[in-house]
Amino acid sequence: MTSATPDWDARTYHRVSAPHQEWADALLDRLDLRGDETVLDAGCGSGRVTLKLLERLPRGRVIAVDGAPSMVAAARELLGERATVLQSDLVQLTLGAPVDAAFSSAVFHWIADHDALFARLHAALLPGGRLVAQCGGAGNIAAFRRGSDRVAARAPYAAHFDGWDGPWHYASAEQTAERLRRAGFEHVRTWLQPWDVTPPEPEQFLRTVCLHPHVERLPAELRDRFVADVLAAAGGPLVLDYVRLNIDARRP
Template sequence: MLQWNAEDYAKSSSAQTAWAHELITKLKFSGNETVLDVGCGDGKMTAELARRLPNGFVLGIDSSTEMVDFAAAEHLQPAIANLQFVCMDARKIESNRTFDVVFSNAVLHWVDDHPAFLRGASQVLRSSGKLVISCGGKGNADDVVRVFEALIQQSTWQPYFTNFQFPYFFYSPDKYGAWLPEFDFQPVRLELVPKDMTHLGKEGLASWIRTTWMPYIHRVPEVRREELIAEFLECYLDQHPLDRQGNSHVKMVRLEVEAIKVSG
C-alpha cells in the first residue's frame, strides 16, 4: 500500500485540479444533485463540488487514510454541510445512497480492476445517472516512463527493482467501450485527450515526481530516494529541456469517459 503525503500532493497537483475543473463545468448542475467523488485525494475538488450543490450532497472516497484525514481536516466545516469523506476502495464501492453522478479525476490509472469499479459505480447510480471519468489513458506520460525504465535497468538501481511490474493502468477508449455495456452503461463520449502538464522549473518537476511516482521512488531505500530523483531529472531534462520561462513540460494523455446508467 502506497503511503501518500497528502500535504505535498495538494501543493503539486495544480494540473490535476485544472483538469477536474474542466470536467465539472461539463456537468451543468442544477444544485440539488448527489455526487460520489471516487478518489477524492486532498479533497479540494470534492469541496468545490459541494459548494456548487447547495441543496445536494457530495461523498468523497479514497483508499488512502492519509488523504481522507487531510481532506476532512481541510474542508469539513459548517459552511459546507453537504460534504462527507470516507475511506473506501474504488474496487469495492458500497453506499446506502443513490447518486446522480459518479465522478473521478486523475485516480483510476492507480486501480488494477476497472470492471470492479464500474460494477460498484453502476450499483450506486440511479437510472439515467452520469458517469464522468478522467484518468491516465493509453500513452500517458510515455516520456517519463521511458526515463524510469532506462534508469531501473542500470546496475545502480536494478537490484531494487527485481520482479517490478509496471504499476499503472492506462487504457484505451476501445477497452472502456467494451466494458461499459457489461455494467449497464451507455457510452456518451470516450476519448483520449492530450494534455501538457507544466511545472515551475526543475524543483516543480521534482516535487511532482516525488509525490506521484512513488511506485518507482519508494522501491529504493529512503536515504537514496533523492538520488534517484536527481538522476531522473538529469536524464529527463536533458531530453526535454526547460522552456524559455524556466518551466518543465510533460506530455500527458487523459482517457475521458462520459456514460449514462441505463436500466439493467
C-alpha cells in the same frame, strides 16, 4: 477500514497538484449540475478538487471516497462538515444509498481491475445517474516513463525494480467503452486527449505524483538520488506528455 491502497504524502500532493485542478475544471463543466444533486467524488485525494465540486452544489451534497489514509485525513480536515468523507477502495465501494452522479478526476489509472471498478460505480448510481471522469489513458507520460525506466535499470536501482511493471493501468478509449457497456452503462462516450504539463515544482511533483510508486520501492537512502537522476535524464524544462482518458456514461 484498512485499505489496500498505498498511502501518499497528502500535504505535498495538495500543494503541487495544480495540473489536476485544470483537469478537474474541464471535467466539472461536463458534469452540468443543477446544484441540488448528491454526487460521489470517486478518489477525492486531499479534497482540493472536492471543494470545486461543492461550489457547484449549493443545495446538494458530496460523498467523497479515497483509499489512502493520509488523503482521507487531509480531505476531512479541509472539507469539515461540508462533505461525507469515507475511506474505501473503489473496487470494494458500497454506499448506503445510490447517488445522482459519480465524478472522478485523475484516479482510475491507479486501479488495475476496471471491470470491477465500473461495476461498483454502476451499482452506486441511481437510474439515470451519470458517470463523468478522466484519468491517464493509453500513451500517458510515455516518453517520461521510457526515461525513468532507463534510470531504474541502472545500478544501484535495478535490483529494486527487477520484474516490476508498476501499478498503472493506462487503458484505451475503445477498451474502456467496452468495459463500461459490459458493466451496464449506456450512452457511453470515451476519448483520449493529449495534455502536456510543465509542473511548477518539478522535483516535488515527480516524487509525489509520477514517481510515487518507484520511491516506495526504494530504500530511504536512494530515494532523493533516484528522483534527481530521473529529473536530470528528462532534461529541462520538464514537460510531461500527459494523455487524459475521458469518460461520459449513464446508468439506464
